[in-house]
Amino acid sequence: MDEHPTHALDEDQQIAASLPAVIGPYRILGVLGEGAMGRVYLARETHPPREVALKVMRGLSRTAWERFHREIDLLGQLEHPGIVRLYAAGEDVVGGLVAPWFALEVVRGPDLHGYLQRDQPDLRARITLLAKLARAVDYAHRRGIVHRDLKPSNVLVDEHGQPKILDFGIARLHGDEGGQMTQAGQVMGTLPYMSPEQLAGNTRDVDARSDVYALGAIGYELLSGQLPHPRLSTSTLFEALDIVRRGNPEPLERVNKQARGDINLVVMKALAGEPAQRYDSAAGFAEDLEAILESRPIRARAPSWTYRSGRFIRRNRTLSAAVAVVFVALVTATIISSLAAQRARVALAQAQARANELSAVNGFMERMLTAADPEQAQGRDLRVRDILDVAAADLDGAQLPASAVARLQQILGVTWLGLGDGTRAGAVFTAALAHADLPAAQRDELLLGRARSAIIAGDYASGEQQLGQLRTRRATLAPALQIAMDESAAELLRESGKQKQAIAVLRQLLPQARQQLGANSQRSLGLQLQLSSALQLDGDYAGALEVIRDAAARHERVLGAKHPQTLYAWNQLGIVENKVGHADAAEAAFRRAAQGRLAVLGESHPATVMSQFNLGSFLIEHGNAKDGAPMVQRASTWFDANRPDGDSKALVARSVLAYALEDLGDLDGAERLLRGLLGTQERLGGPGAPDTYAPRNNLGMLLMKRGRYADALAEFDTLSQQVRQRLGAEHPFAAIFASNRGECLAKLGRLDDARRVLEDSHARLLKRFGAEHARTRTAAQRLAEVYARLGMSAQAQALQMPASKTD
Structure with a gap:
C-alpha cells in the first residue's frame, strides 16, 4: 500500500546510468527514489534556476493514471509550509512511452x-x-x-x-x-x-x-x-x-x-x-x-x-444485558423514595430565595429607571452613563441581600459592556464576584463577563486567565454558556493575532450555536461576523466575503437596519469588499456603518470610533487624505487615551496617520511617527495581528520615496522574515510586501533579484486576486519595467498596462 518513495536525498539511491537527459523542461541529475507507480528524479529547472523532485509515472493502468492526475489536481490547490509544493505538471515521452510528470520542491531532509x-x-x-x-x-x-x-x-x-x-x-x-x-x-x-x-x-x-x-x-x-x-x-x-x-x-x-x-x-x-x-x-x-x-x-x-x-x-453484550436487569431492579426503588423528599425541601428553599432576590432586584431597577423621569431629573438630560453612575452609587449603600446585589452588579456590568467600556464593566463584575456563596451558575456568568470586559479593554492576558478558570469546569456549564465562552475564546484568539486557531474554533462553534440556539439567534449571527473577521485577517478574502455578505443580509432581515450588530456587519463588509478591490461597494458599506453608529451609539462609543477610523483609512488609501486624515487623527487620539500601551488598534491608527502625512507632503513627520510606533512594537515583542505588519512596510515605501533604497531594503528584508515566520508564506501580505521589496531591489539595480521576487509575487497575487485587482496590476507593472531593463521586451510587452497607486 506504500506506493510513494521518499524525496529525501540519498546518494546510495542515485543511479549513474540509464538516466534520460531531459524530461519536459528539466535536466535530469539523478534518482531520488522509486515506487510501484514510477520514479522520482532529482532534476534542475532553468527558469527559475532551482532543483526539483520530478515524479514521473511509468504505469499505464487507468487507475494509476487517475491517481497520478488526481494528486496533481489536489496538490495544485495546496500551498502551505507543511505541504510539499507543486511547481508544474505535464507529459513527455520517456523510454518510448508517454509519461505524465509533475515537479515538486526538493525537501533536503529524511522522512x-x-x-x-x-x-x-x-x-x-x-x-x-x-x-x-x-x-x-x-x-x-x-x-x-x-x-x-x-x-x-x-x-x-x-x-x-x-x-x-x-x-x-x-x-x-x-x-x-x-x-x-x-x-x-x-x-x-x-x-x-x-x-x-x-x-x-x-x-x-x-x-x-x-x-x-x-x-x-x-x-x-x-x-x-x-x-x-x-x-x-x-x-x-x-x-x-x-x-x-x-x-x-x-x-x-x-x-x-x-x-x-x-x-x-x-x-x-x-x-x-x-x-x-x-x-x-x-x-x-x-x-x-x-x-x-x-x-x-x-x-x-x-x-x-x-x-x-x-x-x-x-x-460483552450478553453479560452486560443480564447485569443491567438485576442492577436496575435493585437500585431504582431505593433512589426514588430517598430523592423525592430531598428534592422537595431543596426546591422550596431555592424558590423562596429566588423570590426574595427578584423582588429586591425589581425594586432597585424601578428606582434606577425613575431617575430619568423629568420630576426626578429636574431638568437635566440624563444619559445612560449618568444613570449607571447613580445606580452604582446607590447600590453601594443599599440594604439588599448579597445575591440581589451581585445580580444587580451583573446587570450593570452587561450594560457597560454594551456601551463598549470594558474597564468599567470589569470593575463591576469583579465586585460581584467578591460576594460569598454565589450560585455556581451565576459565578460562571460573572467570570465570563469579566473575561469579555478584559478582551474589550485590550487586556488579552487577563482575558485568557479568566477564560482559563471557566475551562476547568466546562463540563458543568450550561450549553448556552459553553457557546458564549467559546465565542469569547475565539474573539480573544482573533484580537491577539491567532487567526487560524480562531477560525478553527468558529467553524466548529457556529453549527453548534445554530443547532442549539437557532440559525437566526443573535449569538449565531454574531459568530458569523466573527468568522468573517478571522477569515479576512487570515487572508482568505474570498471566504470572508461569502460569509459577510450572507451575514449582513441576515442581520438586516432579523435584527433590523439600525441594530448595533447589523451596523457591525456593514463595517465588516466594507473591510472585506475593500480587500478584494471593490472600492465603490466598500465605501458605501463604510459610510452606512459610520453614519448608523454615530446616530445609534454616539460619537464616543468604541464602535463609532472604529467606523470613523475605517472610513478615514479608506479615503486616505484611495487618494483623499484631506478628508480622511482628520477622521484617523481623532480615532488615533481616542485609541491612545483608551487602549493599553502597545495596543494593535492604536499602533495601526498611527501607521495610517503616517501614511496620510506622507500623502500630504510631511515626510519628516511621517517617518518620525513610523519609527516611534515601530520602536513601541518591537519593545512589546514585535507585530502580532496581520494589520500590525503595515507600519514597517509603510516605512520602507517612505524611505524609497526619499531615495534611501538601501535603508528601505533593510526594512523590507526584516518584514519578509517576520511575515513568513508569523503569518505564513501563503498569507496575501507575503505577496503584497514582496512586490514592494521587488521594486526596491530594482531601484538598487539588482535586476535579476528583482525579477525573481516580482515573478513570484505577481504569480501569487494573480492566483489570489485575479489580473484586474490593483495589487496584481501594480506587481505586473513593476515586473514589466524590470523585464524591459533586462532586455526581455517580449515578456515586458505581455505585462504592460497602466500603473496603479503603489501599496
Whole structure:
C-alpha cells in the first residue's frame, strides 16, 4: 500500500546510468527514489534556476493514471509550509512511452522515522513537530481535501525542522466518493495508521476525523517509539480490523512516563475508536498540542465513565444485558423514595430565595429607571452613563441581600459592556464576584463577563486567565454558556493575532450555536461576523466575503437596519469588499456603518470610533487624505487615551496617520511617527495581528520615496522574515510586501533579484486576486519595467498596462 518513495536525498539511491537527459523542461541529475507507480528524479529547472523532485509515472493502468492526475489536481490547490509544493505538471515521452510528470520542491531532509533516528529530538521538539504537522493537515481539510494515507514515510522533515506532507495519491475531496478510484468496501491506506472506519472500507464515513486518527497514531509513535497497535504492522486486513475494534491502545503515559498528563489525554483522544470521540478537526488537535507547549489548559478530557462502559458493553453484550436487569431492579426503588423528599425541601428553599432576590432586584431597577423621569431629573438630560453612575452609587449603600446585589452588579456590568467600556464593566463584575456563596451558575456568568470586559479593554492576558478558570469546569456549564465562552475564546484568539486557531474554533462553534440556539439567534449571527473577521485577517478574502455578505443580509432581515450588530456587519463588509478591490461597494458599506453608529451609539462609543477610523483609512488609501486624515487623527487620539500601551488598534491608527502625512507632503513627520510606533512594537515583542505588519512596510515605501533604497531594503528584508515566520508564506501580505521589496531591489539595480521576487509575487497575487485587482496590476507593472531593463521586451510587452497607486 506504500506506493510513494521518499524525496529525501540519498546518494546510495542515485543511479549513474540509464538516466534520460531531459524530461519536459528539466535536466535530469539523478534518482531520488522509486515506487510501484514510477520514479522520482532529482532534476534542475532553468527558469527559475532551482532543483526539483520530478515524479514521473511509468504505469499505464487507468487507475494509476487517475491517481497520478488526481494528486496533481489536489496538490495544485495546496500551498502551505507543511505541504510539499507543486511547481508544474505535464507529459513527455520517456523510454518510448508517454509519461505524465509533475515537479515538486526538493525537501533536503529524511522522512519522519529517519529524522527521529538522526536528530533524537526531545519531547518538546516532538510535540512541536506534531503540532506543525496537524496545522498542515488542517490547511488541507479547510480546502476540502482528506489525505487518507498519513504516515511517517509520507512526512519529510527539512533542515529547519519543518515537516512537509507528500503523496496525495489516494486523497479525496470531503464529501466526494473519489470518482472511480474508491468504491464501497475498498480499503486504501497503510494499516497501522488507518482509522477503524477506514479499515472497514466505509468510504462515506472517512472524513477529516480519519486523518486526525492517523495524526494520533503518528503522535503515539513519535512520543513512545512504538505503534498504538504494534500487531498491525504484521497483520492481515481482517486481523487488523478485529484488533482495532476489540482492543484499545495502551495509554501513552504507560509506555512513556514523560508523556503523562495532558499530552497523554490529547494523543489518546485523537486515537479514539469512535469518530465522535476524537477531535472534530486537525485544528482542534493542533490547538491542544500548542496549549501544552504554552502551558495553557487543554480542551481534551479523559474518556467519561459512560463512554468506557459503552465500549465494554459493545464487547460483552450478553453479560452486560443480564447485569443491567438485576442492577436496575435493585437500585431504582431505593433512589426514588430517598430523592423525592430531598428534592422537595431543596426546591422550596431555592424558590423562596429566588423570590426574595427578584423582588429586591425589581425594586432597585424601578428606582434606577425613575431617575430619568423629568420630576426626578429636574431638568437635566440624563444619559445612560449618568444613570449607571447613580445606580452604582446607590447600590453601594443599599440594604439588599448579597445575591440581589451581585445580580444587580451583573446587570450593570452587561450594560457597560454594551456601551463598549470594558474597564468599567470589569470593575463591576469583579465586585460581584467578591460576594460569598454565589450560585455556581451565576459565578460562571460573572467570570465570563469579566473575561469579555478584559478582551474589550485590550487586556488579552487577563482575558485568557479568566477564560482559563471557566475551562476547568466546562463540563458543568450550561450549553448556552459553553457557546458564549467559546465565542469569547475565539474573539480573544482573533484580537491577539491567532487567526487560524480562531477560525478553527468558529467553524466548529457556529453549527453548534445554530443547532442549539437557532440559525437566526443573535449569538449565531454574531459568530458569523466573527468568522468573517478571522477569515479576512487570515487572508482568505474570498471566504470572508461569502460569509459577510450572507451575514449582513441576515442581520438586516432579523435584527433590523439600525441594530448595533447589523451596523457591525456593514463595517465588516466594507473591510472585506475593500480587500478584494471593490472600492465603490466598500465605501458605501463604510459610510452606512459610520453614519448608523454615530446616530445609534454616539460619537464616543468604541464602535463609532472604529467606523470613523475605517472610513478615514479608506479615503486616505484611495487618494483623499484631506478628508480622511482628520477622521484617523481623532480615532488615533481616542485609541491612545483608551487602549493599553502597545495596543494593535492604536499602533495601526498611527501607521495610517503616517501614511496620510506622507500623502500630504510631511515626510519628516511621517517617518518620525513610523519609527516611534515601530520602536513601541518591537519593545512589546514585535507585530502580532496581520494589520500590525503595515507600519514597517509603510516605512520602507517612505524611505524609497526619499531615495534611501538601501535603508528601505533593510526594512523590507526584516518584514519578509517576520511575515513568513508569523503569518505564513501563503498569507496575501507575503505577496503584497514582496512586490514592494521587488521594486526596491530594482531601484538598487539588482535586476535579476528583482525579477525573481516580482515573478513570484505577481504569480501569487494573480492566483489570489485575479489580473484586474490593483495589487496584481501594480506587481505586473513593476515586473514589466524590470523585464524591459533586462532586455526581455517580449515578456515586458505581455505585462504592460497602466500603473496603479503603489501599496
